Amino acid sequence: xxxxxxxxxxxxxxxxxxxxxxxxxxxxxxxxxxxxxxxxxxxxxxxxxxxxxxxxxxxxxxxxxxxxxxxxxxxxxxxxxxxxxxxxxxxxxxxxxxxxxxxxxxxxxxxxxxxxxxxxxxxxxxxxxxxxxxxxxxxxxxxxxxxxxxxxxxxxxxxxxxxxxxxxxxxxxxxxxxxxxxxxxxxxxxxxxxxxxxxxxxxxxxxxxxxxxxxxxxxxxxxxxxxxxxxxxxxxxxxxxxxxxxxxxxxxxxxxxxxxxxxxxxxxxxxxxxxxxxxxxxxxxxxxxxxxxxxxxxxxxxxxxxxxxxxxxxxxxxxxxxxxxxxxxxxxxxxxxxxxxxxxxxxxxxxxxxxxxxxxxxxxxxxxxxxxxxxxxxxxxxxxxxxxxxxxxxxx
Amino acid sequence: xxxxxxxxxxxxxxxxxxxxxxxxxxxxxxxxxxxxxxxxxxxxxxxxxxxxxxxxxxxxxxxxxxxxxxxxxxxxxxxxxxxxxxxxxxxxxxxxxxxxxxxxxxxxxxxxxxxxxxxxxxxxxxxxxxxxxxxxxxxxxxxxxxxxxxxxxxxxxxxxxxxxxxxxxxxxxxxxxxxxxxxxxxxxxxxxxxxxxxxxxxxxxxxxxxxxxxxxxxxxxxxxxxxxxxxxxxxxxxxxxxxxxxxxxxxxxxxxxxxxxxxxxxxxxxxxxxxxxxxxxxxxxxxxxxxxxxxxxxxxxxxxxxxxxxxxxxxxxxxxxxxxxxxxxxxxxxxxxxxxxxxxxxxxxxxxxxxxxxxxxxxxxxxxxxxx
Numbered sequence: 001x002x003x004x005x006x007x008x009x010x011x012x013x014x015x016x017x018x019x020x021x022x023x024x025x026x027x028x029x030x031x032x033x034x035x036x037x038x039x040x041x042x043x044x045x046x047x048x049x050x051x052x053x054x055x056x057x058x059x060x061x062x063x064x065x066x067x068x069x070x071x072x073x074x075x076x077x078x079x080x081x082x083x084x085x086x087x088x089x090x091x092x093x094x095x096x097x098x099x100x101x102x103x104x105x106x107x108x109x110x111x112x113x114x115x116x117x118x119x120x121x122x123x124x125x126x127x128x129x130x131x132x133x134x135x136x137x138x139x140x141x142x143x144x145x146x147x148x149x150x151x152x153x154x155x156x157x158x159x160x161x162x163x164x165x166x167x168x169x170x171x172x173x174x175x176x177x178x179x180x181x182x183x184x185x186x187x188x189x190x191x192x193x194x195x196x197x198x199x200x201x202x203x204x205x206x207x208x209x210x211x212x213x214x215x216x217x218x219x220x221x222x223x224x225x226x227x228x229x230x231x232x233x234x235x236x237x238x239x240x241x242x243x244x245x246x247x248x249x250x251x252x253x254x255x256x257x258x259x260x261x262x263x264x265x266x267x268x269x270x271x272x273x274x275x276x277x278x279x280x281x282x283x284x285x286x287x288x289x290x291x292x293x294x295x296x297x298x299x300x301x302x303x304x305x306x307x308x309x310x311x312x313x314x315x316x317x318x319x320x321x322x323x324x325x326x327x328x329x330x331x332x333x334x335x336x337x338x339x340x341x342x343x344x345x346x347x348x349x350x351x352x353x354x355x356x357x358x359x360x361x362x363x364x365x366x367x368x369x370x371x372x373x374x375x376x377x378x379x380x381x382x383x384x385x386x387x388x389x390x391x392x393x394x395x396x
Numbered sequence: 397x398x399x400x401x402x403x404x405x406x407x408x409x410x411x412x413x414x415x416x417x418x419x420x421x422x423x424x425x426x427x428x429x430x431x432x433x434x435x436x437x438x439x440x441x442x443x444x445x446x447x448x449x450x451x452x453x454x455x456x457x458x459x460x461x462x463x464x465x466x467x468x469x470x471x472x473x474x475x476x477x478x479x480x481x482x483x484x485x486x487x488x489x490x491x492x493x494x495x496x497x498x499x500x501x502x503x504x505x506x507x508x509x510x511x512x513x514x515x516x517x518x519x520x521x522x523x524x525x526x527x528x529x530x531x532x533x534x535x536x537x538x539x540x541x542x543x544x545x546x547x548x549x550x551x552x553x554x555x556x557x558x559x560x561x562x563x564x565x566x567x568x569x570x571x572x573x574x575x576x577x578x579x580x581x582x583x584x585x586x587x588x589x590x591x592x593x594x595x596x597x598x599x600x601x602x603x604x605x606x607x608x609x610x611x612x613x614x615x616x617x618x619x620x621x622x623x624x625x626x627x628x629x630x631x632x633x634x635x636x637x638x639x640x641x642x643x644x645x646x647x648x649x650x651x652x653x654x655x656x657x658x659x660x661x662x663x664x665x666x667x668x669x670x671x672x673x674x675x676x677x678x679x680x681x682x683x684x685x686x687x688x689x690x691x692x693x694x695x696x697x698x699x700x701x702x703x704x705x706x707x708x709x710x711x712x713x714x715x716x717x718x719x720x721x722x723x724x725x726x727x728x729x730x731x732x733x734x735x736x737x738x739x740x741x742x743x744x745x746x747x748x749x750x751x752x753x754x755x756x757x758x759x760x761x762x763x764x765x766x767x768x
Contacts, residue, residue, distance in 0.1 A: 001405075001465060002398040003690045004697075075397065267766050281768045284760075291762035292755075295707045299683040302690060306682075309399050319678075327679050380668070386678050387671030391651045394666040 003302075005075065012076055016083045023052065028090045032351060032359035037368075038215045042090065043170055049090040050125030060099050060123035067107065067115065068123025074311040078251045078304070085257035093166050093215075094128045102129045102175045105245040109192075109233035118173070118194065130168045132176035132195070132219065133242075135161060140381050142177075143187040143239060147221060149178035156180075156193065156231070158201075158224040164375075168204045168217040171197055175245075176226075181236050192238040194230045201225070211367040246377070247316050253304040255328035255372075259297040259335050262365070263290055265358055266342055280342065289338045296331050300324060319390025322382040329373035336362075336369045399686065405469055408462075412473035415446065420479050422645075422737040425744075428480040429595035433557050435481030443483065444512025452491060458507035464630070464695040468637035468688070475641025475748075478740045480596065482515045484638065485553035488631040489516035489562045492575060496615055496623040501577065505560070518562040518627060519549035519578075519601055527753045529564070529624055532573050534603060536565035536617065541610040543567070543617070545576060545584075545603040551751075555580065555599035556587040563603065564624055567617035575623050577612040578603070594747035629705045632752040633695060636688040636705075636712045639748040643681045643716060646723040646741045650674060653727055664726070673722045680715035687711050703765050710758040716745035 005013070025045055033042050053059040054068070062077050063069025084091050103122050106114055121127045138145040147160025158178055168174065174195040181189030195202075201224035206214045233241050267290060270280035280286055303324045307317045340347045343362045351360030373379040387393045401409065419439055428434050443449060451467050453459020467487065474483065490509050493501060493516075508514045525531035534547025545565050555561055558580040566573050578585060584606035587599045615623050651674060654665030664670050691708040694701035720742045724731045731738035749755075 001401055001689060001693050002697075003693045005397055263766070267768055270768065287763035287768050288756060288759045290766060290768065291759035292710070294762055294766055295687075295710050295759070298707050299687050299711055302686040303683060305397060306399055306686065309397060320682075322675075323679050323682055326675070327683070380672065383672040383675035384668065386675035387665070390678060391665075391674055393651065393654060393671050393674060394663050396662070396666045396668075 005079070009075055009079060013079045013083060016080055017087075019056075020083055020087050020089060024087060024089055025049065029088075032361065033090075037211060037364070038167070038213045046090045046092060046094065047125070050095060052125075053091075054123055054125035057123075059095070059125050060103070060119075063103075063107070063119070063123055067103075067119035068121075074251070074308045078253055078308040081251060082253045082257045082301075085254035086261055088258075088261065094170070097131055097166070097175075098122050098127070098129045101245045101248045102131070104248045105192075105241055106194075106232060108244060109241050111229070113229065114194070114232060127172045128167065128170060129173045129175045129194075130165050130171035130197070130219075132162045132165065132174040132178075134164045136163050139164075140378055142242075143190065145177055145179060145190065147176070147178045148182070149176075149180050149191060149193060149226065151180075151228075152225075155225055155227045158193070158195065158221045158226055160221050162219040162221075164207070164216050165204075165219045166216045166375075168197070168219045169206060169214070173197060174202075174219070177238055177242055180238075184236070187239040189236055190238040190242070191235050192232045192241050193226050194232060195224065195226050199224050199226070209371075211364070247318070247321065251304045251308045251311075252321070252324045252328055253301060253308075255324075255332060256297040256301040256304060259293060259300075259331060262335055262339065262361070263294050263297065265361070266290055266339060269357060270342065275344075286342060289341065293331075293335055293338055296327075296334070300327055300331055303327060319386045322377075322385040322390070325376070326373075326379045326382040326386070329379055332365070332369040332372050336365045339365055399689070401465070401469070405465060408466060409469045409473065411446075412448075412470055413476070415442075416473050416477045416479060420474075420477050422478045422740050425478040425480045425595060425740050426734075432589075434554065434597035439479075440481060440483075440512055444510070447510075448483070449486065449490075449512050450506070450510025451487070453494065453506050453510045457494075457502055458510040460510075464633070464692050465689075467634060468692040471634045471637040472641035472644075475638035475643075475744070476645045478642065478737075478744050482517065482554040482557065482597075484631075484634060485517035485558075486515055488627065488634060489518050489560070491630050492518070492562060492623050492627040493577075493614065495626060496575070497577075498611075500611065501614065505577075514559045515554060515557055515580075516560045516562065517553050517555055517558045518564075518631070519552040519555065520564050520624070520628070521551045522548060523550055527628070527757050529573050529621075532564055532566055534563065534565040536567045536574065536576060536608070538568065538617070539607075543576060543608045543613060545578065545606040545608060547603050549601045549603070550598075551590070552587075552599045552601045554597050555601045556589055556597065561585070561601065562614065562627075563601075565603075569618040571618050571620055573621050573624060574617045575614040575621070575627075576608045577614050578606060578608055579612070582606050582608075592747070594743040596747060625702075628752060629702060630695060632705045632709045632758075633688065633691045633701070635748055635751050636684070636708045637692060639712050639716050639745060640681070640685045640688050642741050642744050642748070643677075643684060643712075643719045646719055646738070646745075647674070647677045647681050649738065649741075650677065650723045650726045657728075670726055673726050677719050677722050680719050684708075684712040684715045703762065706758040706761040706765070709753060710755040710762060713749040713755040713758070716749050720745045 057070040060069040061072045135145050149156040149158045176193045176195045180191040201222045203220040205218045273280050310317045339362045347362035349356040447460040450459030451462045455461045536543045561578045563576045563578050584604040586602040590598045592598050657664050688708045691704035
């Protein structure tokens with residue numbers, strides 16, 4: 001047992017830190033954006049940032065060199081993720097989807113041609129995928145999806161609707177789950193496709209989220225022709241590929257790093273701010289709340305490390321990933337509560353005002369944190385996974 | 397980083413598990429509530445034979461020279477079966493002697509302790525001094541070469557059967573608190589058993605002008621005391637390990653029960669509400685385990701572990717409350733019966749939470765570490 005990184009890994013962390021300190025765009029820091037606050041400007045910065053990481057081979061650090069990676073270890077990926085979250089780089093959901101989930105699945109199930117076509121440009125930060133999973137009546141019950149892909153000639157004809165599709169309006173490709181056999185039990189008739197978002201028949205309609213930003217969408221498929229070569233893996237085996245993609249979540253270490261960063265900001269704030277004549281840092285209630293968050297961030301960090309450690313052992317994380325997902329989502333909720341509590345009435349003011357502490361981060365957290373327990377499988381779904389897959393409790 | 401035990405540690409773990417499963421079922425804790433000594437001599441002797449009493453004692457003093465992770469593995473296994481008795485109090489006292497005792501004291505005490513011939517216990521808390529060293533008021537006054545102790549200690553584990561009590565007392569030489577090795581039967585030592593929640597044998601110990609001869613002074617008074625905080629730190633982490641074992645057992649018992657118990661024609665473990673209770677327990681137990689291992693590993697590696705120990709105890713204390721309550725909830729009324737084991741774990745978890753500082757105490761340490 002060893003709760004320490006090797007000297008080489010620590011060296012890599014220093015290298016990463018040095019690069020990040022120099023390279024994070026000034027404008028990004030000024031904006032003080034959270035990753036899912038989507039605007040044209042933030043997207044442009046993000047794209048440029050991904051290309052920059054791609055040039056260093058850091059975007060797809062663990063991929064084999066033939067696909068544009070550096071073949072580095074999962075531990076180094078953990079370190080890179082942690083440092084990026086700690087400093088707040090313009091890396092967001094697009095990287096998680098493209099680099100973290102879709103491409104590793106293509107690496108396993110894709111044809112040689114598919115791998116060559118999509119993996120290297122993804123590793124260079126040139127292409128982005130969105131996830132064509134959820135539908136109006138297939139959210140947590142994903143296998144109930146009804147979008148169809150019917151074989152026609154040498155391809156498929158896709159019809160249906162997806163929803164909550166993050167960055168569909170930015171993405172180059174959709175990683176689409178569609179029903180290819182309606183006659184069999186619902187999870188046995190699904191296939192996975194790579195669909196070019198410029199294909200005629202695709203309509204993307206924005207859904208404005210409660211932060212006021214356009215991050216997700218409805219996507220309509222109206223007689224969309226998808227070439228046969230864009231089917232990934234075996235027809236009707238898509239559910240299993242999808243399950244693989246869900247297991248490819250990265251370590252998830254971004255959340256504890258983010259909590260830690262916020263706690264540090266709050267500590268600083270409490271050391272400088274008086275309320276009713278007393279320094280906030282002297283308030284025992286506040287001290288305990290912040291210490292509690294810092295303990296929870298550490299617990300989550302180790303749980304995330306467990307995922308990386310399992311990966312380095314060649315195992316596929318299973319319920320362990322759900323443990324850190326649900327714990328991370330709940331922790332962000334608690335971080336929000338403590339932040340709003342400490343900032344008090346000032347937490348209501350958005351950035352831009354002289355009265356908004358910490359660039360309005362309390363307000364941002366309040367608006368964005370609920371999404372963490374919903375997106376990517378709700379907390380309830382994660383807990384059911386822990387119970388059934390992790391503990392072997394019976395399914396109903 | 398590596399989250400796995402070594403092969404030897406895994407062997408120790410499975411050996412400890414099997415041994416305790418056979419020799420020390422949780423029901424022993426119930427038997428011991430009626431026993432004035434509070435432990436089984438037979439079990440104690442066998443643990444000594446296995447080398448557990450000397451697990452961290454170097455071979456030159458008759459121990460097996462293990463490290464803090466080995467001790468944690470044993471403590472976790474004991475927690476898993478609610479093992480009663482003076483193991484914890486003896487071993488953590490031994491650690492203080494090992495790190496701060498004179499050569500003569502080590503020679504005199506450690507080999508006997510490793511053979512299971514001595515019972516030791518630390519006496520740290522007082523009615524008005526829970527965990528802060530600065531609040532200790534038991535007085536040690538110099539008389540010639542000796543010291544005279546005067547004061548009352550509380551929650552002293554197994555003091556009534558202890559051969560030596562490690563008493564923390566304030567000296568008049570200006571440098572604060574030192575540790576004294578007091579013979580349990582020394583004139584002026586009065587032990588009274590407290591009737592406690594977890595059926596453990598905690599005592600009130602009154603030191604009424606107790607003479608401690610020079611050879612039993614563990615720490616040279618007048619120098620800055622260096623033993624007490626490391627002792628508390630190690631005891632804290634060992635206690636966490638014990639608690640982790642207990643919490644894992646609560647989870648195991650609960651999952652087994654949820655798979656077997658049927659209501660509305662199906663196992664209750666198929667109901668989402670019950671599943672989610674169990675999932676919440678997993679998060680707490682896994683978190684407690686790894687945050688504790690992190691602190692234990694640092695101690696084993698000889699690294700500073702103050703921050704990690706505080707984090708481990710803060711989290712594990714709170715987790716213990718949540719896990720045991722959910723365990724009881726899933727079991728329903730059966731677990732409320734004396735014959736069932738759940739209340740033993742519930743009791744032990746609470747006692748563990750209060751030992752060596754609850755989460756508030758340790759969160760304050762973490763807060764200071766944050767710069768607050």
